[in-house]
Amino acid sequence: MTEDLEEGNLIFKTEAFLSYVVLSSWRDSIVVLKSCEKLSPWAENLQIVRRCSESIAWKACANPKGIRWQYTGKTPRSVSSPKWNDMKESRPSRNSQVPPDWWFEDVSILRIDHFVRVITAIKVKGMRYELIGAVIMHYASKWLPSLTKDGSGSGLVAPVDEGSNSSNSNGSSGSSWKGGLHMIVAGSKEDIIPVVQAKDQRMIVESLISIIPPQKDSVSCSFLLKLLRTANMLKVAPALVTELEKRVGMQFEQATLADLLIPSYSKNETMYDVDLVQRLLEHFLVHEQSESSSPSRQFMSDAKIYDGVQRGSNSNAKMRVARLVDSYLTEVARDRNLSLTKFQVLAEALPESARTCDDGLYRAIDSYLKAHPTLTEHERKRLCRVMDCQKLSMDACMHAAQNERLPLxxxxxxxxxxxxxxxxxxxxxxxxxxxxxxxxxxxxxxxxxxxxxxxxxxxxxxxxxxxxxxxxxxxxxxxxxxxxLQNDMETLQRQFEKLAKPKPTSAWSSGWKKLSKLTKITENNDVGSQMPNADQTRKTPRRWRNSIS
Incomplete structure (x- = not known):
């Protein structure tokens, strides 16, 4: 099989066929790379996977003006595959320009490990990070049905995957894949992506997280939150989940309320994962702090102008996040299992300058009071401390003045x-x-x-x-x-002091008291015996009185 025996032997002919036929064709490179899924690890050892991946990456990064592109004429999206073997034929007209995402659909049929190899090769070639993020989102929408099922468990169906089918019936699976590839390359709308088992989706999510470009706007925040929801549902490695949370925190101001309503898949009693949103908000604040403390960029000639623009963008981002957090609090406040501490911590996580109006926060507090009617007076006051009454609008003040649930x-x-x-x-x-x-x-x-x-x-x-x-x-x-009452109390106190004050005593008063007692005793003893001498009895005190005086 080598050239030692005879020139033009099998190895030489196979190498020439791969180099000049397979690797020079876009469609054949994808077909061969797809066929290598059933030949691992032999295809890997023979460098076929590497060479096909580099060929696909080179063609994806090439100038699309050199590709002969033909539209079917029905809709702009239904297009035919580029013909790399006929590049010397007629050039495309101005009205038939090649879209930048022409290669997304064909690359999305690859298995996740081969897709990662292709994306890695494309990164080395220097493709724009926006296109790399777009193809990752396109691939995830094909292979992860849970991203389009609102995060519910019904999106995780578990039929037999394509690999097991190919091992059982090689002939039928190979023909079906070949026909499917031909339809995709020909621009058909049919979808040939097989449904993936739940255990394989975990590997897909972990691989996609690892190849997302590090730039801020490479993928949308909505996609990151959906991917985070799926990662929590599939119990992805904690390190990758933390990395994904940091990525969400970088562009948290682009999120929507529907994306933040992530169910709690752990053993928490709350309906939604409030702790996750708290961590995302912390990552956002850390990112904003690091950006504000970073040195000014070199391309800005005036540092003051740059500082003003930077502060304005940071404040606008914080305001958008504050409105988003207030809407989220209003939604989760209806959960009776949500503790007051979690509500208060999430509401006070943002600085006071992030909210110019506290109407959204007041609406969230009112929703929490409705759902928790058994709160004590102290807990209501503690809940209302997160709100600034001076930042309420006229309508909110009128509603609050008539709200019986608020403390007086x-x-x-x-x-x-x-x-x-x-x-x-x-x-x-x-x-x-x-x-x-x-x-x-x-x-x-x-x-x-x-x-x-x-x-x-x-x-x-x-x-x-x-x-x-x-x-x-x-x-x-x-x-x-x-x-x-105070005057009455003072009057009563004066009267009491006057009555309780002891009277002064003297020798004259004590003498008179003794004399009166002696007179009474004498009169009581001599009443019966001295009745005829009443005149003398009456004169006796007078004589005593004269003698004393």
Whole structure:
């Protein structure tokens, strides 16, 4: 079989066929690489997989203008395969330009290990990271049905995969794959991707995570979150899951609420995985902090302009994330198993500057109070501390003033902050109009100013003023009652001290007391015997009195 025996032997002819026929054709390179799935590890040892992968990568990275491209004429998406053997024929016209993703469908039929080899070779060739991320998303949509099943377990069906079919019936499987390849290469819309078992999907997810380009916008945040949902469902290696969470944190501001509602696949009692969203938010804040502390870029000539643009983009990203987190809290607050601590930690994770308005946070708090009616007064106050009453809009303040679920102290704070804002608005408008000396008359009084304001503003001001006046009247009444009770208490205390004070005693008073006692005793003893001598008895005290005096 070698050239030692005779020239043009089998090995030489096979090598020439691979080099000049198979590797020079796009379709034949994919067919041979697909056939190598049944010949592992022999095909790997003979370098056939490496050579086919490099051939496919070279053709995918080549200039598409040299490819003869033919459309079927039905729809722009249904196109025929490029003919690499007929490159010297007629050039494509201006109206039949080759799309940059012409090779996605053909590469997506490969097994995951061969697909990784092809993508790795394409990266070495220097293809743009946007196209590499796009082909990864296209491959995942073909082989991972759980990405399009809303993350439910029904997407994980487990029939026999293609490898087991090929081992049982080589002839039938080979013909079916060949026909399927021909249909894909010819531009048919039929899908020949087999359904993968759940155990094989774990390997696909791990492989896709490892080949995602490191650039920020190489893949969409929605795809990363769906991939993260599938990874948690399939129990992927924790190190890869952590890496994927960091990638999501880099572009967390691009996420949507539907993507964040990831079910909890662990033994947690909550319906949604709140801890996962907490980790994603932490990765986002770490990434934003590292970007803000990084040195300015060299291509910006003015450092101040760059700093302003960077701060503006960071603040906008944090505002979008704050709105997203508030919407997520409103959704998960309906879960009765969600603890107050988790809700509070997630709500306070963002800095205060990220929220210019706390209406979304108030809506989440109200939803949590509805779902948890057994909260104590202390827990309600603790829940409402995450909200700033001064950042509520007029509609939110009116709703909060009539909300019986809120603590009374929070309602008073809302009314007070609204009164302060209205007073400041009136003062600012008065100063502004006082400075305009031309074309606008001054507003004479406050009533005229309120008449020119919208109806909702007037109703809010009237309701707030009425509630504040009621509270003031009640406070004055309590003060008056307190002063009255205090005066009564002082009067009673003075009377008690006066009664409890001992009277002063002297020799004269004690002598008179003894004399009166002696007189009473004498009168009681001599009542019967000395009745006729009543006049003498009456004169006796007078004699004693004269003698004492």
């Amino acid at each position: 102290r929070v309602v008073v704070q809302v009314l007070f902050s609204e009164q302060v804002k209205i007073s400041n608005a009136i003062a600012n408008s008065s100063l502004k109009e006082a400075g305009e000396f031309h074309y606008q008359p001054l507003i004479p009084n406050r009533k005229t100013l309120l008449e020119g304001t919208p109806q909702s503003f007037q109703e809010g001001w009237t309701a707030a003023k009425k509630d504040i006046n009621t509270l003031k009247f009640e406070l004055e009444s309590v003060k008056a009652k307190y002063l009255e």
